[in-house]
Amino acid sequence: MSQEVRFYQTGTLTAGNRLLDPGSRTVQASVDRSNALTSGHRACQGCGEALAARWVLDAAMRATSGRLIAVNATGCLEVFTTPYPESAWQLPWMHSLFGNAAAVATGVAAAMRVSGRDVRVLAQGGDGGTTDIGFGCLSGMFERNDDVLYVCYDNEAYMNTGVQRSSATPPTARTATTPAVGDLPGNEFGQGKNVPLIAMAHFIPYVATATVAHLHDLEAKVLKAMSMTGARYLHVHVPCPLGWGTASEDTIKVARLAVECGLFPVFEAERGEVTSSRAIRRRVPVVEYLKIQRRFSHLFSGGRVDEARIAGLQAIADHNVARFHLEREESA
């Protein structure tokens, strides 16, 4: 995602839109944005998922001139947006079950194709609805190359049901089902799955990861995905203040640290090959990311720092940095 000019303000890449030329400004900056997910919903303060969903859907609405249908898996996003009789969705939106969003989206896309209607489909779910219970349907949608953009909002646990471990929960993280007790508190090493890489193994047209720390990049990836047809997958890292034990005003900060420490690599892939990655501007040790989250507090508590397991997490970060070439001189 190259931008002509990059502004480095307040220690971030989040340049004020008014400093950019109009063509580079975000959809969110436009008064014409669709507000597909409008205000008044019941997400927690600082919810990364709500922020990401808003950016994703408005960008997709821009890309399709409003000819878009959204399908949602069960989860926080579904619950906080549609408490009957209210709905925060200003686009045609459907929720069926926890594990079938990708398949329902396939059905919607098929209906559009058969009737010759020029309407696109976006499916979305959390990490539980994507990497666990919805994984079969997701893989099926990928392998058939159905014309669906599937967006996973990954907050690394089952937040809607009260913060239980998912296959996207990182090692050592405390959840309600990986409690911070015993000799090896929190989630185990050597488990979990990397769904962006699995998506790539389906050789679908487009796979990308993104984060609420880099919203320009997130939006650009949605626009790019919507310029393509076939199965596309976007995996967005979205901090959850409640589940992670972070301050609600720190959502962007913690998301950025995840990228800068290397634990969440931001990259793109087409037809199974990585085509770009986002270089880390200021590499930080994983400790900086871990220590501001209560879900990792047992690594630092009782006057004892769990050096061995922190080193294990650092090794994962180092591996990501090497694999996706995240530490390099940025091109201008």
Place this chain on the structure above:
Amino acid sequence: MAETIARCRPEVICAYPITPQTHIVEALSELVKDGSLHPCAFINVESEFAALSVAIGASAAGARAYTATSSQGLLYMAEAVYNAGGLGLPIVMTLGNRAIGAPINIWNDHSDAMSMRDAGWIQLFAKDNQEAADLHVQAFRIAEALSCPVMVCVDGFILTHAFERVDVPSQEDVDQLLPPYEPVQVLDPEAPVTIGALVGPEAFTEVRWLAHEKQLRALALIPRVAEEFAAHFGRTSGGLLRPYRTEGARTIVVALGSVNGTIEEVVDGMRASGVAIGSVDVCTFRPFPGEALRAALREAQRIVVVEKNLALGMGGVLAAEVSAALHGDGPVVHTVVAGLGGRAITEDALAKVFARAHAGELSELVVLDLDTRLVERELARSAETRRSGPVASNLLRDVGPGMRRIA
């Protein structure tokens, strides 16, 4: 059956293979692939759960959606079955009725259909191959009129794998009976709606009641569609139920599906020898036609419900519902569980059990052709030693090679 379904112009067909429904969707895939069914998307999915989920999405987006399954497949899609019912999406699904394991068994009974009887679907049972075809036309019509999914239950192998001359309704005839699908609710950017919202205690009861009320409306609609069909095609298919020689009958047999053919043969034979017996073929199981059944069974002294399911710990589902419909007064209701896992139901066996019922010698619950020797032997074995082995393997060893009990 597949040709008739094709003439209903489904726009999205999703399929996952399971015996004995597979060849229906195989035939449809060919019709789509060779262009004779157009426009239609045929989608090969990765599970039954996905099959019905794709149908849910397609139906909500305004397409006429069809799928088919059996047995374990229906259970695997159970969550989506309830979801389609709750959302009121007019999907039509063929259920090739098959037993549910364990032990795994691919042959016919009605355990699968019974497991989804409260899911908000209309359930129609076909008596023969002609009706199996005809019911699909009526099913789409009823589903779309009410915005309610319909399951067409077709006995596995007995009907799904039978060769019989069938009159396939012409495209013109089907088009007359089945106007294009006009959805009640649809995902459309021109008029955005939220489908599948979270409903709490403040309105959930009302939503469920409305779904029940829809089933009650189906009780009125189903006979009307059947009459229209009869007027158009000159043959009877569908409807709530069909009494057979019940005039003056003291004993009336009640059953679902293809076994009614055998039962009517037996009734004819017994009538010929002067026994006042008749039968009622229940075509519509959901909504349950309680009032129509009450009227049909009023004069009888004994009711014999022949059913292809055994609700473990209870008895027979249909018999319980027939009893409830009769409000507990009037005729005695017997349950005859038969044909489990494909065991043949012979005219001989039925004639004997009906005669015993007619003579007042039948107990309340009978399992037709139950090999009590086999059962006793296994009971003794398990009493003797705790680790007596898997029941199914033990019984098969006792039965011996050739599995003689099938026929």
